[in-house]
Amino acid sequence: MAKREPSINTENFTAVQLMELDSCSRCGECVEWCPTYDASGKDPGLAPRDKILRWREYMNKSYGLRAKLFGPKEIPEEDIEEFKDDVYGCTTCGMCATVCESAINTVELWESMRANLVKRGNGPYGKQGAFLKLIGEYKNPYMADNKDRTNWFPEDVQIEDKAEVLYYGGCTAELRQRKLALATARVLNKLGIKFTMLGEDEICCGSALIRTGQYFVEDTAKVNAQKNIDNIVAKGAKIVLYACAGCYRASLVDWPRLTGKELPFKVVHITEFLQDLIEKGEIKWEKSIDKKVTYHDPCHLGRHVGVFEPPRAVLEAIPGIEFIEMDRIKENQRCCGAGGGVKAGIPDLALGVASTRVEDALATNSDVLSSACPFCKRNLSDGRDAIGAQELEVEDVIVLTAEAMGIDLSDTPE
Amino acid sequence: MAMEYFAGISDALRLTFVQVMILATLSIGIFLIGMYINLKKWGMGSTGYGDAPSKSVLAFPKTLMYQMNEHAHVHNQSVLETFVLDILFQRRILRRSPLRWFMHFTIFFGWMALFALSLAMFLVEMIHMVAGEAAHSLPEFMNPAVFRELLAVPNDIFSYILLTGIIIAIYRRLFVTKVREATIAYDSILLIGLTVITITGFIADGIRTGRFWGFDMPYEWAPPAALFHVIISLLFCIAYIPFSKYIHMIAIPLALLANKGGE
Numbered sequence: 001m002a003k004r005e006p007s008i009n010t011e012n013f014t015a016v017q018l019m020e021l022d023s024c025s026r027c028g029e030c031v032e033w034c035p036t037y038d039a040s041g042k043d044p045g046l047a048p049r050d051k052i053l054r055w056r057e058y059m060n061k062s063y064g065l066r067a068k069l070f071g072p073k074e075i076p077e078e079d080i081e082e083f084k085d086d087v088y089g090c091t092t093c094g095m096c097a098t099v100c101e102s103a104i105n106t107v108e109l110w111e112s113m114r115a116n117l118v119k120r121g122n123g124p125y126g127k128q129g130a131f132l133k134l135i136g137e138y139k140n141p142y143m144a145d146n147k148d149r150t151n152w153f154p155e156d157v158q159i160e161d162k163a164e165v166l167y168y169g170g171c172t173a174e175l176r177q178r179k180l181a182l183a184t185a186r187v188l189n190k191l192g193i194k195f196t197m198l199g200e201d202e203i204c205c206g207s208a209l210i211r212t213g214q215y216f217v218e219d220t221a222k223v224n225a226q227k228n229i230d231n232i233v234a235k236g237a238k239i240v241l242y243a244c245a246g247c248y249r250a251s252l253v254d255w256p257r258l259t260g261k262e263l264p265f266k267v268v269h270i271t272e273f274l275q276d277l278i279e280k281g282e283i284k285w286e287k288s289i290d291k292k293v294t295y296h297d298p299c300h301l302g303r304h305v306g307v308f309e310p311p312r313a314v315l316e317a318i319p320g321i322e323f324i325e326m327d328r329i330k331e332n333q334r335c336c337g338a339g340g341g342v343k344a345g346i347p348d349l350a351l352g353v354a355s356t357r358v359e360d361a362l363a364t365n366s367d368v369l370s371s372a373c374p375f376c377k378r379n380l381s382d383g384r385d386a387i388g389a390q391e392l393e394v395e396d397v398i399v400l401t402a403e404a405m406g407i408d409l410s411d412t413p414e
Numbered sequence: 415m416a417m418e419y420f421a422g423i424s425d426a427l428r429l430t431f432v433q434v435m436i437l438a439t440l441s442i443g444i445f446l447i448g449m450y451i452n453l454k455k456w457g458m459g460s461t462g463y464g465d466a467p468s469k470s471v472l473a474f475p476k477t478l479m480y481q482m483n484e485h486a487h488v489h490n491q492s493v494l495e496t497f498v499l500d501i502l503f504q505r506r507i508l509r510r511s512p513l514r515w516f517m518h519f520t521i522f523f524g525w526m527a528l529f530a531l532s533l534a535m536f537l538v539e540m541i542h543m544v545a546g547e548a549a550h551s552l553p554e555f556m557n558p559a560v561f562r563e564l565l566a567v568p569n570d571i572f573s574y575i576l577l578t579g580i581i582i583a584i585y586r587r588l589f590v591t592k593v594r595e596a597t598i599a600y601d602s603i604l605l606i607g608l609t610v611i612t613i614t615g616f617i618a619d620g621i622r623t624g625r626f627w628g629f630d631m632p633y634e635w636a637p638p639a640a641l642f643h644v645i646i647s648l649l650f651c652i653a654y655i656p657f658s659k660y661i662h663m664i665a666i667p668l669a670l671l672a673n674k675g676g677e
Contacts, residue, residue: 010458010459010460010467013460016459016474019452019456019669019672022452022456022662023666023669029511053598059455064455068451094677100676101504101666102662102670102676103500103669103673103676104676105673105677
């Protein structure tokens with residue numbers, strides 16, 4: 001009789017990741033802190049610990065001692081399908097990695113599981129399946145004409161053809177949250193920073209594909225990353241500015257990995273750039289923003305790459321702002337709920353997480369819930385609307401900065 | 415009845431010694447086979463992000479070394495810091511829960527210390543046995559009887575430290591609702607094994623010394639009790655490691671090293 005083939009394979013896992021499955025002590029810390037587990041009404045399948053346990057069992061059934069002696073044990077297809085649903089119910093916020101007593105790099109583990117399941121034919125989840133086609137066809141996930149990335153900028157905005165500083169706007173800011181992109185451009189103009197942009201040559205950073213495990217399909221994410229890098233280099237840029245946490249993380253961490261090369265430019269978040277200018281005394285504030293402001297750390301900017309202080313430094317420098325921290329901040333921040341493809345795939349879950357984060361902000365009695373990521377802004381705004389907290393303004397740090405510098409953004413097109 | 419009895423090695427217990435040595439060898443053999451299977455299993459992964467599965471037994475050590483030398487975006491702590499603070503001191507557990515840290519640290523510390531003391535006793539007896547007639551020229555403390563007495567107090571101390579951790583662990587598993595509800599056989603087997611080993615150790619010592627843990631059992635039961643303790647210790651704590659939750663004793667330090675102490 002032919003030996004049965006294992007029900008799963010190890011595609012897209014590294015050897016260390018397979019070892020990490022055995023290092024979970026099941027302490028349960030990840031379960032305590034997981035935002036989607038919490039927002040789902042404590043669905044046991046979403047508990048990070050449970051996902052590790054299930055894949056470890058799959059591994060042992062397929063490649064463990066028993067499998068060596070008697071052949072692999074079959075894993076029912078419905079179990080794998082259910083597992084797929086659960087592994088996509090995660091925003092890849094990384095809170096589980098922060099609290100993991102075994103130091104498991106859980107975010108990359110979930111992403112590897114997703115990639116494996118995509119390759120196996122189970123993933124991705126729901127509307128996430130359209131990412132690849134949309135990004136391939138439109139170069140952005142919003143089905144927008146790529147020319148519309150920057151052709152809407154009002155005439156006063158000065159974008160150089162070539163410059164040492166390049167502003168990589170990102171799909172969400174350029175095509176959906178334009179106030180943020182306009183604020184960034186006008187702030188740079190007002191500071192006298194000559195900058196360029198990629199315009200219609202800009203391609204999605206790949207974050208959506210990478211986080212949902214689709215990065216390897218036709219090498220789309222790698223090809224796009226390389227094209228972006230080449231286009232940035234062609235613009236003569238030495239410093240690339242980002243006002244989107246997702247694009248920043250993708251460029252800083254994922255692009256070098258995908259292409260296998262160090263980036264030929266410096267990746268800088270706009271708040272890091274502004275903090276430096278504030279410290280040099282090069283920003284002149286023209287307006288006082290007399291509001292209580294709290295700050296939400298985007299997962300991709302904070303926990304993933306450790307940029308915690310610059311946004312706070314900017315907010316604290318703005319005249320009139322009374323800066324108040326929420327209970328859960330920095331490494332222990334609660335996710336906004338939008339990341340990891342959850343906003344597109346499981347919008348109700350994203351909304352549930354966002355509502356909880358908005359409640360965190362409301363508990364501080366702040367007037368403004370700020371962040372440094374257009375995607376966070378979008379989901380936190382939805383969360384605010386869902387719980388009817390219209391009195392809370394949700395705004396990006398760069399927009400508040402522009403306002404305090406006396407920049408008018410009322411002409412931002414829809 | 416006077417009995418030359420320390421860790422099980424004496425003329426009167428020569429057979430026991432042979433049995434124990436066979437069992438120890440067998441346990442180590444099973445452990446090595448299990449670890450080889452695990453290395454093969456881990457080696458089914460790739461050696462780099464997005465690469466094809468390696469399917470080589472060397473894939474894991476290669477990837478581990480690569481990750482340990484790779485630049486990390488958030489934490490770049492040294493191997494020494496990871497080893498001392500995260501592996502030995504277990505500060506990641508302390509950050510999350512001081513009680514759970516105390517529980518785990520007492521188990522870890524008590525266990526390691528007792529293992530080291532048992533190993534030292536075993537070595538002294540081996541040296542004494544191999545030395546034969548020349549044994550009288552060894553320093554006084556190398557006499558097994560003397561050495562056993564030297565170890566008596568530290569053995570007691572570390573045994574009770576270990577027992578303290580185990581009692582907390584059992585309490586949590588039984589009486590803390592959230593922990594109890596999340597407990598599966600994978601967790602229980604580890605704790606049951608640890609408890610049985612520890613309690614049988616206390617009983618074997620109690621019978622020999624006539625103290626509380628002997629429960630007035632006949633002195634003659636001391637050797638078989640000790641033998642039982644040794645057998646299950648070898649089976650549970652060596653042979654069973656690669657096939658159970660005991661693997662975390664190896665895998666967690668490796669994960670900590672691979673991820674530079676974690677986020």
